[in-house]
Amino acid sequence: MIWNETVECMSRDDMRKLQGIRLKQTVERVYHNCEPYRKRMQEKGITPADINDISDIVKLPFTSKQDLRDYYPFGLLSTPMSEIVRLHASSGTTGKPIVVGYTRNDLNLWNEVGARCFSAFGLGKQDVVQVSYGYGLFTGGLGAHGAVETIGGTVIPMSSGNTEKQIMLMRDFGAVGLACTPSYALYLADAMKDSNISREEFKLKVGVFGAEPWTEEMRRELESKLGIKAYDIYGLTEVIGPGVGHECECQNGTHLCEDHFFPEIIDPKTGESLPPGESGELVFSTITKEGMPLLRFRTRDLTCLHYEKCECGRTSVRMSRILGRSDDMLIIRGVNVFPSQVESVICEIEELEPHYFIVVDRINNLDTFEIQVEVKDNFYSDEVSKMIAIKKRIAHRLQSVIGLTPDIKLVEPRSIERSQGKAKRVNDKRKFNS
């Protein structure tokens, strides 16, 4: 179902006009209310009067993740604290977190875009949705929560963890939707299998997965293991949280809520805007937010944008699957490696469970690249040669995809840590001894 047909199916021309008007308002807001933005614009010699149309956006300075850290905690707010009704923060693993303040209108708009997502996944007021994203500073739990309430569905505010109870309530409350990270969904799938409760006792039909990059292969794995349709919900704490974009029933790209979050693709090296269809770094400008609007925020996510009308009827721009976050990229023996590439290969190999862990180290000035994988129960053989053949096949497939031969290490079943939130799949030991 399309939640807001007026904007989701708006003509491209009307959309650009609307975006232009909203951008101008946002630039005025930040220029007059937020000193760091005003200074940057002055340095570039521009004022709000120079922004009249959405195409003028390229005149504006970029905002980086580092800027958000530098102005920690409230330096980038464009409203007085008295207008801020909620704070969220990213789970930054290093140093200070990134803090985002929301006004009441910001929360309303977040619910609006969230409602578009859940409607696009086929969920509605008759459906029970289990929200197993973490509740708290992380935007996942409360973001999904607000979205389900807005469409009139029934929310089970589970948060993450306590897997046995998750499964019990999923069955007893008849959850039709499950919202969590794809890695936690896999964990739940295994636990459901172990619980000896038959699939028929669950009403689950729809997975709302996001908060970490995942591949098409992972989707197929989740759909077959859980017997559901698995949809991507996209979001970033800095921009608003889950709800920046969503897939539709066509599962052919992530529709962005571009009347609120204007996307651009740039060359990550030069900062130049790239034409539609080209891959590069995704940049967002929030054009309706009040609390902490962001101008040209560099996400570090690598993807491309498509502007053709979708078969679902929506005209909103679609984003390809995120190739990886430029932050996640590993450079091993000079080769760029994204964990998502490893994941797509692992999920394709019949004998393997879709779990992996990458260990990178530097020994005697040479990078080592180890991938730990689990073999599915029935493929563990009594013959060493068969196990070695599996190892060789994985190494060969990875070599052809990423151009680098990893050491494959077969590990015991369930020994790779299952994540209950965002999965940690890489240990790069080089940082500590180089």
Place this chain on the structure above:
Amino acid sequence: MLIKQLSIFLENKKGRFTEVAKILGDAGINMIAFTVAENSDFGILRLIVSEPEKAKEVLKEHRYAVNSTDVVCVQCPNQPGALSKIMKIITEAGIFIEYMYAFSMGDRALVILRPDNVEATVNVLSENRVELLAASELFRL
């Protein structure tokens, strides 16, 4: 004449076998024979036990990767040349042995064979009057 052998995948880590032995011991399961094939990062423990189904179940409960395979147990006199005769029969029948392990006690020797074709092995050995041990006999040793 087929014997169920369990194979268990173990990472090369300290204490893995100790744990398996404890789990089986606690479940009252007796080990009759075993061998470990190892390489740099893992080992495969092949094991013949008194109650293979029960052993498989308890090991699975402890999240071990356990599978079972049919193997053949040959009994021959514990004297020079005895095994060579049996191997000749197998080779001439065109059967390939994936792996084997053996133990001798007193005047007899027992050899566990894992051939590529179990049925053909049983047939050709029976035709040549080689003594094969049934699981029940092996467990009584």
